[in-house]
Amino acid sequence: MAKERKAFSNLMKAIERGEFVYTGELEPHRSIDLSDVKDWATTLKNTGKIVAANVTDNPRSDSAISSLVAAYLIQRDVGLETIYQLRTADRNRLALLSDILGAAALGLKNILALTGDHTKIGTTPAAKPVFDLDGTQLVALIHSLVYEGKDLDGNEIHGPKPEINVGVAGNPNMDPLEAEVLKLERKAEVGADFVQTQVVFDVEIARKYLRAVEHIGIPVLIGIFPPRSYGQASFFDKYVPGVTVPKEFIEAFKKFNEIEDKARRKEKINEYNVEYFVNFIKEVKKEKACAGIHIMAVGYPDVIGPIIEGVEK
Amino acid sequence: MIITREKPIEEILSYIEPYKKILVVGCDGCVQPPRGLREAEKLASMIEMAKKAKGQEVEVAATTVTRQCCIEGLRNQLKVDGYDALVSMACGIGVQVLTMVFPELPTFPAQNTVFIGYEEKREGNMYEACVACGDCMLGYTGGICPVARCAKGLMNGPCGGCVDGKCEVEVEIRDWKGEVVEVVKNDCAWYLIFNRLKQIGRLDLYRMYRPPKNWALATGPRRL
Ligand code: SF4
Ligand code: SF4
Numbered sequence: 001m002a003k004e005r006k007a008f009s010n011l012m013k014a015i016e017r018g019e020f021v022y023t024g025e026l027e028p029h030r031s032i033d034l035s036d037v038k039d040w041a042t043t044l045k046n047t048g049k050i051v052a053a054n055v056t057d058n059p060r061s062d063s064a065i066s067s068l069v070a071a072y073l074i075q076r077d078v079g080l081e082t083i084y085q086l087r088t089a090d091r092n093r094l095a096l097l098s099d100i101l102g103a104a105a106l107g108l109k110n111i112l113a114l115t116g117d118h119t120k121i122g123t124t125p126a127a128k129p130v131f132d133l134d135g136t137q138l139v140a141l142i143h144s145l146v147y148e149g150k151d152l153d154g155n156e157i158h159g160p161k162p163e164i165n166v167g168v169a170g171n172p173n174m175d176p177l178e179a180e181v182l183k184l185e186r187k188a189e190v191g192a193d194f195v196q197t198q199v200v201f202d203v204e205i206a207r208k209y210l211r212a213v214e215h216i217g218i219p220v221l222i223g224i225f226p227p228r229s230y231g232q233a234s235f236f237d238k239y240v241p242g243v244t245v246p247k248e249f250i251e252a253f254k255k256f257n258e259i260e261d262k263a264r265r266k267e268k269i270n271e272y273n274v275e276y277f278v279n280f281i282k283e284v285k286k287e288k289a290c291a292g293i294h295i296m297a298v299g300y301p302d303v304i305g306p307i308i309e310g311v312e313k
Numbered sequence: 314m315i316i317t318r319e320k321p322i323e324e325i326l327s328y329i330e331p332y333k334k335i336l337v338v339g340c341d342g343c344v345q346p347p348r349g350l351r352e353a354e355k356l357a358s359m360i361e362m363a364k365k366a367k368g369q370e371v372e373v374a375a376t377t378v379t380r381q382c383c384i385e386g387l388r389n390q391l392k393v394d395g396y397d398a399l400v401s402m403a404c405g406i407g408v409q410v411l412t413m414v415f416p417e418l419p420t421f422p423a424q425n426t427v428f429i430g431y432e433e434k435r436e437g438n439m440y441e442a443c444v445a446c447g448d449c450m451l452g453y454t455g456g457i458c459p460v461a462r463c464a465k466g467l468m469n470g471p472c473g474g475c476v477d478g479k480c481e482v483e484v485e486i487r488d489w490k491g492e493v494v495e496v497v498k499n500d501c502a503w504y505l506i507f508n509r510l511k512q513i514g515r516l517d518l519y520r521m522y523r524p525p526k527n528w529a530l531a532t533g534p535r536r537l
Binding site: 089093115117118120121129131132133134135136137140152169171174175176179182183185186189190198241242 | 464465466467468469470471472473474475476477481482483503504507516519520521522524525528
């Protein structure tokens with residue numbers, strides 16, 4: 001069902017070699033100073049296990065520096081491959097094409113094609129939302145540029161074709177799951193190379209999803225977010241739409257919260273995260289569709305290395 | 314039907330400040346809630362009272378027409394001799410057609426034109442359901458419009474913002490003064506589409522890829 005697929009990026013090449021891959025997440029702010037983001041990128045790179053990292057594009061419709069520019073600067077200065085997130089919420093098909101070609105000219109090899117949150121929920125609610133294309137149509141546009149050297153109106157691009165792999169977002173928490181599976185079939189049909197999912201805590205939900213999309217033949221990276229505190233854990237439980245956090249997980253964090261000694265509390269939380277997510281990953285790794293893990297926790301280096309090592313042990 | 318909301322009376326008064334003989338023109342066409350003779354008379358007396366309270370000399374009359382969006386109908390039905398300004402109770406089209414037919418008079422809107430929609434019942438809630446995109450796709454979407462009813466107007470939804478069948482975007486329900494009375498989450502249009510297509514055994518229509526829409530067909534001003 002999936003379309004012609006070549007591996008251009010380190011990420012896709014590793015997946016094609018059959019490696020179990022890890023990606024991380026970088027969130028540049030509404031600022032021209034990228035130093036903290038680069039620091040985090042360096043930490044991710046130094047794990048030696050993270051093959052690439054997403055660079056978010058106006059996440060939650062909070063305005064931020066251009067993700068194209070940030071993705072380029074991080075890749076250049078840190079030497080970690082980036083996955084440039086591009087949302088259709090803010091750009092029409094002309095602007096998208098300009099940015100895709102721009103990304104390819106700058107040597108970016110991955111784009112995550114997103115529709116994006118509605119502008120009304122972010123920092124700039126009075127903005128005119130664009131949504132000229134949706135995420136799926138953006139995949140089609142990128143695929144057409146990469147393989148046909150044409151946009152969706154048939155306008156040819158001059159010179160070499162861009163070499164870009166295109167990822168999409170998946171939502172294992174979607175109810176009914178059938179709607180999500182058919183949607184992913186649609187995205188694969190028009191040329192999606194890989195999927196990164198929303199945060200999942202419950203291994204059963206991840207497993208169900210992976211089995212349901214296996215027939216599509218598209219590599220899936222399951223999204224995880226080891227929380228640093230009880231506050232973060234319950235935030236996911238209560239406020240992140242659609243994300244279910246298992247009861248025992250929340251209960252455990254509630255207990256840690258009662259530990260007075262900060263260092264001790266931190267140690268306990270780290271231990272629990274490592275154990276929980278090592279087991280989680282070992283389970284999802286057994287599924288054929290699972291090509292890797294997308295670690296979304298930003299600025300929590302203590303557990304990333306140990307989780308990955310724990311899985312490999 | 315075209316749904317309109319009354320403008321604040323202060324705004325209407327500010328438009329007609331310089332004029333003494335005013336005709337408020339209702340519309341018996343599709344505009345909802347009703348904006349006919351009764352409503353025109355009510356606005357006329359409000360204007361008169363407000364102006365007189367300020368000690369301004371004024372004469373305000375009210376009338377109505379079958380529909381304000383027909384040039385010929387307006388020419389036949391409406392007499393404006395002796396007036397020096399018109400106030401339209403109709404949608405934005407009515408205001409513009411009055412302007413065309415009676416170029417010698419200024420015409421001012423008494424309404425904010427809000428959307429093309431339907432109502433639950435008389436004087437019930439009103440819902441937007443079509444934005445006149447020029448290329449109706451209801452045949453592929455189980456009779457539920459994603460252009461008007463999906464907050465992002467997506468062709469290949471639902472997006473990740475659909476949770477428990479509700480849309481991530483909150484919507485303000487406004488009263489006829491434009492005040493927010495409630496903030497709610499609408500049903501996700503694509504969730505409705507999925508369920509509808511499943512119900513009629515046409516999930517093939519849901520599964521299919523829909524290419525980008527031709528927005529040139531919705532780019533105005535359009536003519537037929
Ligand atoms: S698809 Fe276009 S014409 Fe059809 S109901 Fe929706 S907006 Fe109106
Ligand atoms: S949640 Fe549904 S209605 Fe809302 S923007 Fe997404 S697809 Fe459209």
